[in-house]
Amino acid sequence: MTRAPRGEARSLLLTAATDLIRRKGFAATSVDDLCAAAGVTKGAFFHHFASKEALGVAVVQHWTETTGVMFATHDYNRLADPLERVFAYLDLRRSLLAMPLAEFSCVAGTTVQETYQTYPAIRAAAEDSVRSGIAHVQHHLAEALALHPMPGVTAEGLALQFQIAVQGGIVVAKALDDPAAARSAFDHLERTLRLLFDRPLASPDTHNRT
Amino acid sequence: MTRAPRGEARSLLLTAATDLIRRKGFAATSVDDLCAAAGVTKGAFFHHFASKEALGVAVVQHWTETTGVMFATHDYNRLADPLERVFAYLDLRRSLLAMPLAEFSCVAGTTVQETYQTYPAIRAAAEDSVRSGIAHVQHHLAEALALHPMPGVTAEGLALQFQIAVQGGIVVAKALDDPAAARSAFDHLERTLRLLFDRPLASPDTHNRT
DNA sequence: GGTTACATACCAACCAGTTGGTATATTGGT
DNA sequence: ACCAATATACCAACTGGTTGGTATGTAACC
Numbered sequence: 001m002t003r004a005p006r007g008e009a010r011s012l013l014l015t016a017a018t019d020l021i022r023r024k025g026f027a028a029t030s031v032d033d034l035c036a037a038a039g040v041t042k043g044a045f046f047h048h049f050a051s052k053e054a055l056g057v058a059v060v061q062h063w064t065e066t067t068g069v070m071f072a073t074h075d076y077n078r079l080a081d082p083l084e085r086v087f088a089y090l091d092l093r094r095s096l097l098a099m100p101l102a103e104f105s106c107v108a109g110t111t112v113q114e115t116y117q118t119y120p121a122i123r124a125a126a127e128d129s130v131r132s133g134i135a136h137v138q139h140h141l142a143e144a145l146a147l148h149p150m151p152g153v154t155a156e157g158l159a160l161q162f163q164i165a166v167q168g169g170i171v172v173a174k175a176l177d178d179p180a181a182a183r184s185a186f187d188h189l190e191r192t193l194r195l196l197f198d199r200p201l202a203s204p205d206t207h208n209r210t
Numbered sequence: 211m212t213r214a215p216r217g218e219a220r221s222l223l224l225t226a227a228t229d230l231i232r233r234k235g236f237a238a239t240s241v242d243d244l245c246a247a248a249g250v251t252k253g254a255f256f257h258h259f260a261s262k263e264a265l266g267v268a269v270v271q272h273w274t275e276t277t278g279v280m281f282a283t284h285d286y287n288r289l290a291d292p293l294e295r296v297f298a299y300l301d302l303r304r305s306l307l308a309m310p311l312a313e314f315s316c317v318a319g320t321t322v323q324e325t326y327q328t329y330p331a332i333r334a335a336a337e338d339s340v341r342s343g344i345a346h347v348q349h350h351l352a353e354a355l356a357l358h359p360m361p362g363v364t365a366e367g368l369a370l371q372f373q374i375a376v377q378g379g380i381v382v383a384k385a386l387d388d389p390a391a392a393r394s395a396f397d398h399l400e401r402t403l404r405l406l407f408d409r410p411l412a413s414p415d416t417h418n419r420t
Numbered sequence: 421g422g423t424t425a426c427a428t429a430c431c432a433a434c435c436a437g438t439t440g441g442t443a444t445a446t447t448g449g450t
Numbered sequence: 451a452c453c454a455a456t457a458t459a460c461c462a463a464c465t466g467g468t469t470g471g472t473a474t475g476t477a478a479c480c
Contacts, residue, residue: 027234028328112384117312129385160382163382174336185378
């Protein structure tokens with residue numbers, strides 16, 4: 001086993017933790033597991049993280065950051081029509097579902113399920129993660145609603161449904177052992193939005209609408 | 211501590227496990243915890259369950275049964291209009307959200323998040339649980355769709371969205387530490403259904419419809 | 421030369437599971 | 451109806467391995 005270069009232990013641990021936690025959960029992932037997977041020793045672990053809980057917080061924050069950057073810098077953000085950006089976002093989320101289940105499941109959602117009562121700091125980090133996910137779509141939805149206002153429909157409320165669809169889709173996909181469940185959540189969301197915004201899907205044989 | 215009557219250890223353990231697992235997750239709940247909470251010894255535990263995994267399976271199955279009975283025997287099932295039954299089901303789910311978060315969170319969903327890769331038997335039990343939840347609403351939705359058919363909309367697909375809303379609502383409510391998130395999932399589902407089925411909410415000042 | 425970034429060795433508490441036993445039902449023969 | 455044989459339900463104590471965390475040491479960098 002070749003030793004990793006000095007200074008990389010922290011990020012090796014975060015990467016390994018992201019993977020292990022998504023596959024086994026937070027509690028079932030031991031510090032020894034983590035160190036073995038990252039190829040570092042426990043000395044390195046406790047040099048960078050005060051406790052296992054602190055690692056949990058760092059992993060969720062790391063998750064928030066990387067996914068945030070990924071969505072914020074993606075091409076679809078440059079589409080002119082805000083509603084088209086929302087649909088493109090849904091397309092992107094659907095395309096992520098081609099990966100194995102453990103690789104598209106959400107670290108924040110997985111972790112908060114088991115720690116929301118026992119590790120307040122981890123729950124708070126998960127809250128930040130979820131809120132940042134909501135804020136991203138909410139921005140596009142607010143623009144779309146500005147162009148096409150609706151009584152009783154808010155960007156905040158709709159954006160919340162996106163997170164619910166993401167998290168619910170993952171849980172049900174895990175239970176049924178079938179990513180199709182997660183996909184259907186996005187399909188349903190898109191159909192609802194097209195109904196609300198009166199914007200049917202443009203298809204080769206159905207474009208007799210302005 | 212008064213000793214529990216003979217023959218009750220198994221159900222005491224299932225009850226305690228349902229509570230502890232919802233609060234701390236499956237992995238973080240130790241067999242000793244369980245025995246202490248149930249007021250029985252480890253001897254009793256391993257007399258009734260071959261392993262901790264076997265208990266996990268039994269808890270999820272117990273959950274499927276009790277929730278199944280609760281929904282199947284509820285009054286709203288006697289409403290004549292199938293779509294009204296669906297709305298009444300949503301009302302019931304919303305009313306359950308008045309309980310503390312740990313008491314309305316789903317044992318199957320919580321458990322499958324951390325065990326879907328590590329304990330196949332528990333995942334399978336969770337699949338049964340989710341499928342039984344889907345089947346319940348699907349029955350009402352199928353009747354409603356028979357009266358009001360729609361292209362591209364199936365009872366199965368719609369029922370799946372109910373489970374996704376339930377599970378997603380719980381995850382997001384845990385993350386935001388606010389049951390309102392779970393409530394909004396049901397509100398959104400109801401609005402979507404009223405839109406799809408062209409059945410706006412009957413309100414005191416808006417009942418000029420047959 | 422001192423601070424940062426690790427490595428090694430170790431520990432007490434806890435973990436799932438086992439052992440060997442006892443008290444209480446249940447059964448079948450008379 | 452009564453009693454032995456057997457099975458069930460449970461208990462207390464124990465075990466080997468694992469847990470998160472620590473104490474101490476050392477090699478690289480500024």
